Amino acid sequence: MAMRLITGGIYLAKLAIEQRRREIEQELRRLVSKEMRPARSAYWWYQLFARRIMRDGELRAQAMRFVDVFPALKNPEGINRHIKEYFAAGPHSSSLLFRGIVGAGRFPVAKHAMALMAGAAVGAMAGHFTIPAEPPKIIKSVKDIRRRGAEYSFDILGEQVLSEEEADIYKQKYLKSIGLLRGFNCPVNLSLKLSSLYSQFDPLAKEATRREVAKRLKEIARPVKDSGGSLTIDMEQFYLRGLIWEIAKELLSEEEFAGFANFGIAHQAYLCDSEIFLEEIIQAAKERRASFWVRLVKGAYWDYEAIAAGQKNWPIPVYTAREQTDASFERNADIALENYPRVKTAIGSHNLSSVAYVMAKQEFLGLPKNAVEFQTLYGLGTPLIRPLKEMGYPVRVYVGTGNTLEGMSYLARRLLENTSQMSSAFFVEQGRIRR
Incomplete structure (x- = not known):
């Protein structure tokens, strides 16, 4: 009897959350459609391109x-x-x-x-979706984003480096960015790929990788922490995840960084074991002095993961259908929100249904609106900023900065993520928003 009551209660809770999700999504559709009128948003021009390729999966890819x-x-x-x-x-x-x-x-x-x-x-x-690595343009973008009532997180574009000289250059770019932002009294909010801090980053050379990356990571994390800023570690490809997480945990275990509450880790919902891994992240949060952020995303390396696994005849580590990833994203959001305030949740998705679900779940749990932060991609998620702010939620814009060549690679990955079967952005056509 007790089990039936529990099961019935869970079912009713899910129904209530789903009903509220639909209501919120409808409101989001209405607000976002206003932002995407040609007179108000340069994003409209991107739609002309995106709408065309969305109709043809082969052309899109x-x-x-x-x-x-x-x-x-x-x-x-x-x-x-x-x-x-x-x-x-x-x-x-x-x-x-x-x-x-x-x-x-x-x-x-x-x-x-x-x-x-x-x-x-x-x-x-x-150029529309990234910012050149030029101080005047970086500061201008910071002021523009904050004028909209949002915060930001800068990611210096670049992939795995090929030499120690390149790794040092990458580190110096971050240190210069920190100095630039502090010099203009701007918050220092950064996202970082650890694979760019060491040219031999390899799980098979674990000890050397941990030692070399830790040195450069501390040089970046220290001034960020001291300035009251935030630092989020990207998870990158699946085969690097375990080592990246170990290095991040080692940093947080040191006394100097034990109270660093504005530290964050990206978490990819398209991975089949994402819920298990999130529980590991939460356990680590419970064991430290301060909470930290989990940036929940669907994932940006789907093509790579599928191809790499196929070449090695390994099981594909990612879900192969968009519906599976969307469902995983919601389950991971449940876990993260239910563990507030030990972990604070940042939602990195433009999918209106996913955004609405998180809002509905947050309301159901009785959490304050600042228990969750919504993050958008610079240039891609612009139409979401004002609606999210009007609804009372914190917003952060994820900004890639670098030269044109780096921007092209970043653009390809972001658009594949946001127009693939794995994760749809929103598109308006004749008053309707398509997912």
Whole structure:
């Protein structure tokens, strides 16, 4: 009898949360649609591109992969060859636009013109979603974001480094950014990829990696902590996760950083073992003096994880259907919110249904609105900022900063994340928001 009552209570709670989610999502749709009118948002222009590729999964994947590979293309011949390879096949190839684009590569003058136009288009897109690593532009973006009532977190763009010289350069970029922000009395809020702090970052060389990364990580974390700022560690690819987490735990276990409450760790819901790993994170939070943040995201390396596992004949570590990832995201949100205040939850999603679910769950648990922070991507999540603020929630904008080439790679990964089967952003067409 008692078990039936418990089961019935859980069922009724889920019904109540789901009903509230639908109400909140409807309100979000209404508010976001206002933000995406052409007169109010540059994001509208991005929609023209995104709406087109959203209708064609093959075109979407090919376009983003072309953006990702573009920085490595050195001449017009290479650019046009890749245009042909990526866009000459598929349902879209019969349209006059794509037939013209592919066909133009046969003529020398047109070939050079196409290469220039491709470079300009990709560079312009990257520039809309990232910020150049130039002090005046960084400070201007900080002021613009804070003027909207939001906070920010800067990620200096770059992937795994190939030499110790590159690793030191990457570290120095962070230290200079910290000095720049402090010099203008701006909060120091940073996101960091540990694999960029050591050229031999490898789980098979665990001790050397931990030792070398820890030295550089402390040099960055110390001034961030002392300034009252925040530092979030990105989780990157699955095979690096265990080592990244060990290094993060070691930092937090040291007396100097034991009270560092504005430390955060990214957590990827598309991983099949994400709930188990989140419980491990929460246990670590319970064992330390101060709480820390969990940035819950769906995941940005789906293609890589699937391909890498297939090549090695290993089980794919990520969910293979969007619905599975969405459900995992909600279960992970449940776990994180139910462990407030030992962990504080940051939600990194533009999916209106997912955002609404978190709000509904937060209300059901009776938590204050500042128990959860919603994070958007610079340029991609702009239409969400004002609605979230109007609803009383803290908002933080995740900003990638770097040169154009780094911005292109970042753009490809972000757009693949937000337009793939794994995680949909929102798009408005004739007054409706599609997920």
